[in-house]
Amino acid sequence: MAGQRRIAWLASYPRSGNTWTRLLLANFLSAAAEPVDINDIGSAMSSALYHGRPWFDGVAGISSSDCTEDEAESLRPAVVRFWAQEAKREGREETPLFCKSHEACRDTPAGEPLFPDDVTVGAVYLIRNPLDVAVSWAFYLGDEGFADSVAYLNAWKSYLGGSGNHELRQRLFDWSGHVESWTGAPFPVLAVRYEDLLADTAGWLGKIASFLRLDGASDRRRLERAVAHSAFARLQENEDREGFHMRSPHSRTPFFRSGVAGDWRRHLSAAQVGDVLAAHGATMDRFGYSCRATG
Amino acid sequence: MAEQQVPFTIDADFDLGEAAALWCRAHGADVVVRRGAVPLSLPRPESQGVAWQHAAGRTLILTPCGARFLVEGGSAMRYALDGGASLADLRLFFLGTALSVLAAQRGLLPLKASAVANGEDVHAFVGMPTRGKSASAAALAARGYPFFADDLLILDPTGLDTEARCYRCDDLKVWPKALELADCEKVGPVRPTSKYRKLYAVPRQRAARVSGRLRTIVYLASFKKGDTSVDRHSMHLERLSGSKKVEKVVRAAIHSRPIMIAVVGRRPLFQWVMALSRRVEMLRLTRPEIPAVFGAGVNRIAALLSAAESGAVQTCKGAAP
Numbered sequence: 001m002a003g004q005r006r007i008a009w010l011a012s013y014p015r016s017g018n019t020w021t022r023l024l025l026a027n028f029l030s031a032a033a034e035p036v037d038i039n040d041i042g043s044a045m046s047s048a049l050y051h052g053r054p055w056f057d058g059v060a061g062i063s064s065s066d067c068t069e070d071e072a073e074s075l076r077p078a079v080v081r082f083w084a085q086e087a088k089r090e091g092r093e094e095t096p097l098f099c100k101s102h103e104a105c106r107d108t109p110a111g112e113p114l115f116p117d118d119v120t121v122g123a124v125y126l127i128r129n130p131l132d133v134a135v136s137w138a139f140y141l142g143d144e145g146f147a148d149s150v151a152y153l154n155a156w157k158s159y160l161g162g163s164g165n166h167e168l169r170q171r172l173f174d175w176s177g178h179v180e181s182w183t184g185a186p187f188p189v190l191a192v193r194y195e196d197l198l199a200d201t202a203g204w205l206g207k208i209a210s211f212l213r214l215d216g217a218s219d220r221r222r223l224e225r226a227v228a229h230s231a232f233a234r235l236q237e238n239e240d241r242e243g244f245h246m247r248s249p250h251s252r253t254p255f256f257r258s259g260v261a262g263d264w265r266r267h268l269s270a271a272q273v274g275d276v277l278a279a280h281g282a283t284m285d286r287f288g289y290s291c292r293a294t295g
Numbered sequence: 296m297a298e299q300q301v302p303f304t305i306d307a308d309f310d311l312g313e314a315a316a317l318w319c320r321a322h323g324a325d326v327v328v329r330r331g332a333v334p335l336s337l338p339r340p341e342s343q344g345v346a347w348q349h350a351a352g353r354t355l356i357l358t359p360c361g362a363r364f365l366v367e368g369g370s371a372m373r374y375a376l377d378g379g380a381s382l383a384d385l386r387l388f389f390l391g392t393a394l395s396v397l398a399a400q401r402g403l404l405p406l407k408a409s410a411v412a413n414g415e416d417v418h419a420f421v422g423m424p425t426r427g428k429s430a431s432a433a434a435l436a437a438r439g440y441p442f443f444a445d446d447l448l449i450l451d452p453t454g455l456d457t458e459a460r461c462y463r464c465d466d467l468k469v470w471p472k473a474l475e476l477a478d479c480e481k482v483g484p485v486r487p488t489s490k491y492r493k494l495y496a497v498p499r500q501r502a503a504r505v506s507g508r509l510r511t512i513v514y515l516a517s518f519k520k521g522d523t524s525v526d527r528h529s530m531h532l533e534r535l536s537g538s539k540k541v542e543k544v545v546r547a548a549i550h551s552r553p554i555m556i557a558v559v560g561r562r563p564l565f566q567w568v569m570a571l572s573r574r575v576e577m578l579r580l581t582r583p584e585i586p587a588v589f590g591a592g593v594n595r596i597a598a599l600l601s602a603a604e605s606g607a608v609q610t611c612k613g614a615a616p
Binding site: 069 | 423473553554
């Protein structure tokens with residue numbers, strides 16, 4: 001993978017299958033007999049959390065905790081460019097550099113694209129029914145009333161991380177704004193519905209691998225082994241045995257809690273469903289979710 | 296007084312703050328820091344990163360707040376303030392990245408660490424951002440270990456055969472949510488903008504000395520969330536050794552690491568760290584990331600440091616050291 005276009009963005013609204021997709025790709029790339037440990041994705045692929053303070057500080061050379069959130073955000077395109085450049089200098093050119101993000105695809109406060117086109121191979125964008133996102137998000141935060149998570153999905157100013165947090169501030173927009181920002185990005189984007197990935201995991205992993213021009217994208221055995229190594233029960237067992245660094249400290253349930261589609265039917269009230277449909281119906285229609293919500 | 300010696304003196308045309316006062320000389324200082332013309336780039340840089348360039352013994356630092364520094368040959372520094380950068384911004388970045396570069400140009404090793412002292416002995420805390428380095432050091436100040444350093448600890452690698460002499464230079468800075476945990480008193484904002492939330496604070500007890508003998512480096516880590524093998528009162532202590540020890544230090548403890556690699560060179564930096572690892576006790580301390588048990592954890596760290604001073608550290612899993 002020559003040239004400066006090295007970054008493969010793995011983007012999604014939170015709780016939309018991003019971590020699972022990273023594990024699928026890690027297991028696909030490792031092609032090993034044993035599954036990749038959920039706490040050690042980096043052993044199988046060059047990857048970063050675009051919002052991670054340790055990554056930012058280690059690459060930038062200045063401390064994010066000395067910067068305002070706006071200043072750190074405005075530096076991030078330069079940080080990811082430098083990361084790509086260093087990887088090339090070190091000869092790590094065989095696969096893309098994977099960068100996970102929950103941010104909306106937007107400009108920095110300095111007016112530059114937060115996700116710079118000039119170093120981007122493409123983006124895999126995970127979309128999940130926002131009704132299920134609301135449920136999963138509530139369990140993740142340990143707040144199982146669901147009203148807050150529905151409000152979060154519907155608020156334009158929603159953000160994650162920030163001052164004093166392990167993660168830099170990430171601005172999400174509302175759920176529809178997030179989806180529109182990514183599906184309208186100025187570089188190649190493969191939009192993958194979480195529900196489709198669940199239904200035909202090997203098939204969609206192959207499409208993702210092909211989109212990112214990874215070797216072995218059509219190797220069915222390799223794809224199926226990656227899927228088996230990333231099976232939900234296996235991830236749950238791994239988390240139960242060793243914990244998971246990405247789990248919220250507030251959560252009372254595992255990070256890999258359920259993973260199913262349609263869980264909203266067991267948890268959300270009619271009013272909460274109505275709130276989500278009122279705010280996001282048009283975008284849900286576009287991705288085939290309205291029937292699932294109302295049916 | 297021998298303990299008041301600093302590795303170099305500074306004549307700056309702005310106030311460096313109380314903690315750095317012992318470094319300052321009005322005349323005949325080793326380093327002169329003045330406001331002046333600072334270029335936006337260096338010609339033919341040998342190496343460069345996101346916010347810095349290095350060429351021919353000169354290092355240019357471009358901070359995102361608009362403060363720029365040109366550090367030359369370990370003896371001179373010029374700075375410029377653009378884009379509304381204030382003197383408080385200047386001071387913050389001077390006592391962090393710029394002073395680290397200056398120290399490195401003078402053959403010293405800057406560590407990103409907070410520290411406490413007990414007499415001549417210094418115990419440093421390193422780790423990933425927001426792991427509680429400053430808060431732990433400040434909280435220990437209320438438990439008999441005077442606060443020594445925040446964010447930057449400058450080490451003299453030339454004497455590592457006999458001792459690890461280290462120096463402090465900055466005041467305590469904490470996130471607002473750590474004020475109470477760290478049992479310290481708020482002084483005021485670090486930067487004059489509501490968009491920046493860290494505060495200067497005064498710990499219960501501060502070391503008077505500017506230097507000490509680095510005795511322990513404690514790498515602070517957190518348990519993975521949901522790890523069922525630990526409970527909220529668990530604390531794991533592991534002595535780091537061999538390449539693992541070095542890797543941890545290199546990753547977490549070198550201040551402004553990419554710039555240091557450019558200024559010092561990867562190999563000399565590695566050799567310094569190896570020498571340091573032979574001289575000081577290196578421990579990894581894993582604790583729960585739960586504010587409610589922070590104080591109990593600090594009590595255990597105090598017991599650990601006491602044991603380290605008497606050479607009786609016992610590594611453990613699950614129980615208090």
